[in-house]
Amino acid sequence: xxKTTQPTSMDCAEGRAANLPCNHSTISGNEYVYWYRQIHSQxxxxxxxxxxxxxxxxxxxxxxxxxxxxSTLILPHATLRDTxxxxxxxxxxxxxxxxxxxxxxxxxxxx
Amino acid sequence: GAVVSQHPSWVICKxxxxxxxxxxxxxxxxxxxxxxxxxxxxxxxxxxxSNEGSKxxxxxxxxxxxxxxxxxxxxxxxxxxxxxxxxxxxxxICSAAPGTGGNEGYTFGSGTRLTVV
Numbered sequence: 376x377x378k379t380t381q382p383t384s385m386d387c388a389e390g391r392a393a394n395l396p397c398n399h400s401t402i403s404g405n406e407y408v409y410w411y412r413q414i415h416s417q418x419x420x421x422x423x424x425x426x427x428x429x430x431x432x433x434x435x436x437x438x439x440x441x442x443x444x445x446s447t448l449i450l451p452h453a454t455l456r457d458t459x460x461x462x463x464x465x466x467x468x469x470x471x472x473x474x475x476x477x478x479x480x481x482x483x484x485x486x
Numbered sequence: 487g488a489v490v491s492q493h494p495s496w497v498i499c500k501x502x503x504x505x506x507x508x509x510x511x512x513x514x515x516x517x518x519x520x521x522x523x524x525x526x527x528x529x530x531x532x533x534x535x536s537n538e539g540s541k542x543x544x545x546x547x548x549x550x551x552x553x554x555x556x557x558x559x560x561x562x563x564x565x566x567x568x569x570x571x572x573x574x575x576x577x578x579i580c581s582a583a584p585g586t587g588g589n590e591g592y593t594f595g596s597g598t599r600l601t602v603v
Contacts, residue, residue, distance in 0.1 A: 409591050421593065471518045
């Protein structure tokens with residue numbers, strides 16, 4: 376699976392959009408981009424995933440650049456409960472293959 | 487959506503005793519489940535891959551005789567930490583792969599905080 380690079384930490388004001396970047400310059404054509412988050416002392420929570428088109432669900436939007444070498448997770452109106460570590464993972468969706476977690480980005484939503 | 491239940495959420499045990507952690511897929515069948523370990527301020531590290539009806543596959547450096555994994559049904563995998571020691575204190579998390587074989591993400595349990603005293 377391709378390696379990803381994320382900033383170590385970010386701050387965001389409550390109510391504002393949180394934009395979390397992820398670089399995956401070695402991504403291959405059949406690898407998807409997945410985003411998870413982990414709130415303190417809980418298991419990771421799935422947020423969103425995509426291949427090349429932008430995706431949106433009730434939690435967030437995923438913007439993938441045209442060359443697919445980077446992506447941005449957007450939380451449109453961050454709340455204090457969005458404070459968590461956010462993981463960007465690139466992988467081929469092979470059944471039975473685990474998700475490999477890097478250090479992620481620690482997002483702090485400030486009041 | 488897919489739900490994975492992990493139990494207990496926390497446990498304290500004495501050195502030398504064994505602890506069993508359960509991971510259940512509540513509304514789907516999971517041929518494959520994964521066990522991770524997370525130390526403070528670190529990311530999740532895969533310990534083993536659990537396959538229903540067969541032996542688990544352990545990652546390098548993980549002692550299979552110490553961390554016993556049983557995946558006896560399509561909805562239940564258990565991790566038993568045998569002869570636990572303080573260095574085994576950690577956050578243990580399971581994950582289950584839905585059996586559809588698609589590109590959806592996997593569901594994770596809420597984790598088990600193990601403290602060995």
